[in-house]
Amino acid sequence: MINNKTAGMSAAERKAFYLSRLYMILPIISVSLLILLWTTVARNSEFPSPKDTFDRLILLFQKPIKGLNIFGHVWASLVRVFAALTFNWTFGIAFGILIGWNKKCKVLFTPLFNAFRAIPPLAWIPLITIWMGTGELSKILIVIFGSLASIVVNTQAGMSNVEQLYLDVGTIFNANARQKLFQIAIPSALDAIFAGVRTSTSAAWMVVLAAEMLGAKSGVGFLITRGMDSIDMPLVLMSMIAIGIVGALLSIITQFAERLMCPWTRKRSD
Helix, strand or coil: CHHHHCCCCCHHHHHHHHHHHHHHHHHHHHHHHHHHHHHHHHHCCCCCCHHHHHHHHHHHHHCCECCECHHHHHHHHHHHHHHHHHHHHHHHHHHHHHHHHCHHHHHHHHHHHHHHHCCCHHHHHHHHHHHHCCCHHHHHHHHHHHHHHHHHHHHHHHHHCCCHHHHHHHHHCCCCHHHHHHHHHHHHCHHHHHHHHHHHHHHHHHHHHHHHCCCCCCCHHHHHHHHHHCCCHHHHHHHHHHHHHHHHHHHHHHHHHHHHHCHHHHHHHC
């Protein structure tokens, strides 16, 4: 079958064809090796095996924790992430454009922003918890503080690195400052902005898990805490796998959105 497909191909085309097939097989091999290693370690220790973890997943559907199965807890975490990202992508992109485009605002706000982003996300947890308790708003604020800096930094970098040649062309065609900003600078910085969107999404997903370990009643981070408190290792491991799968899906979705909005990034990566 493969020989028939490659019969009329040149050497370069055959090489590209075989490489594409290899790239499809390699992820399957890596996952298989991971499962093999996991099974071997579990067989020689008290570490939960794949079967134990799968059985715990089935038990979570049969006996939900706090009335939620794994999908309910994942959705609870995602709601917090989306709420925080809505603010971050709105305020963060606008603020990044402001300090990346306006030199006076950059000089005014950059020192304060640099001090803010130097504070680790987890350092905000005690302050926000004391100030606002352990409700939903406090968890969303922790996620906001933990993922805001990346979108601002990338947006600022994209705006600051707009080619002067593009702006000079706009000047030649009598473009005013508003037209240069919205029709030249921002479109030129879209790839950097989307890089910030990807980074902030990953950061938000990581930070929300830490926030949920403190007083939450739902979410994947809550499941890990519940498993730790009850010494339920299969529950902890199942939650960690869910975290990895959801994180990978979020990465794929944001990368797809970037390629849809900035098709030139696909050509560069290819």
